[in-house]
Amino acid sequence: EVQLVQSGAEVKKPGESLKISCKGSGYSFTSYWIGWVRQMPGKGLEWMGIIYPGDSDTRYSPSFQGQVTISADKSISTAYLQWSSLKASDTAMYYCARLLERAPGYWGQGTLVTVSS
Amino acid sequence: DVVMTQSPLSLPVTLGQPASISCRSSQSLVYSDGNTYLNWFQQRPGQSPRRLIYKVSNRDSGVPDRFSGSGSGTDFTLKISRVEAEDVGVYYCMQGTHWPGTFGQGTKVEIK
Numbered sequence: 001e002v003q004l005v006q007s008g009a010e011v012k013k014p015g016e017s018l019k020i021s022c023k024g025s026g027y028s029f030t031s032y033w034i035g036w037v038r039q040m041p042g043k044g045l046e047w048m049g050i051i052y053p054g055d056s057d058t059r060y061s062p063s064f065q066g067q068v069t070i071s072a073d074k075s076i077s078t079a080y081l082q083w084s085s086l087k088a089s090d091t092a093m094y095y096c097a098r099l100l101e102r103a104p105g106y107w108g109q110g111t112l113v114t115v116s117s
Numbered sequence: 118d119v120v121m122t123q124s125p126l127s128l129p130v131t132l133g134q135p136a137s138i139s140c141r142s143s144q145s146l147v148y149s150d151g152n153t154y155l156n157w158f159q160q161r162p163g164q165s166p167r168r169l170i171y172k173v174s175n176r177d178s179g180v181p182d183r184f185s186g187s188g189s190g191t192d193f194t195l196k197i198s199r200v201e202a203e204d205v206g207v208y209y210c211m212q213g214t215h216w217p218g219t220f221g222q223g224t225k226v227e228i229k
Contacts, residue, residue, distance in 0.1 A: 061217035102213030
């Protein structure tokens, strides 16, 4: 069974850094693209970027390029989303998702990030 | 980016009655391999999204057959043949043909 298990909720202050994680199991982690989706409070879904853990090929949505970094450690089947300097506008639920047929076929449970002074 | 436009944005439905959601893309979703990567997702309150339909009309594993997808090119439809209480939530279309993939605004389905 494919499972994506994300790290727990975070509360941070503006300007702080953060790295959240998504551990995949039940499939060959290096053989499928995995990505991140943002959902701001009460809003819709936005693709942030994707990574192919097999060779670390990474693609960012133009809206998120330069704002976040996506990475993966294939030795522990884990993908990451990180910020170097958080803003209040980064407050959102973040989902990781494994692609299947060019779209999120499997989803993690979500990580709530709250940025507040 | 490809713009996905859904209608209606709110859909009150009666239990047991059919429901239909429309999704239109700003450009053709036919990919170079001949497939059309149009998806439908359901997000129940407080839950992660779940994909229902991929490549226009293919149901994901475990999805009830009351859900069906159709369409081509730039116009697509999700139909629920008989709405059940567990179908309440927000439904999103999403294209995976062009990078970055883009979602529609969402259609909130509620019971009358």
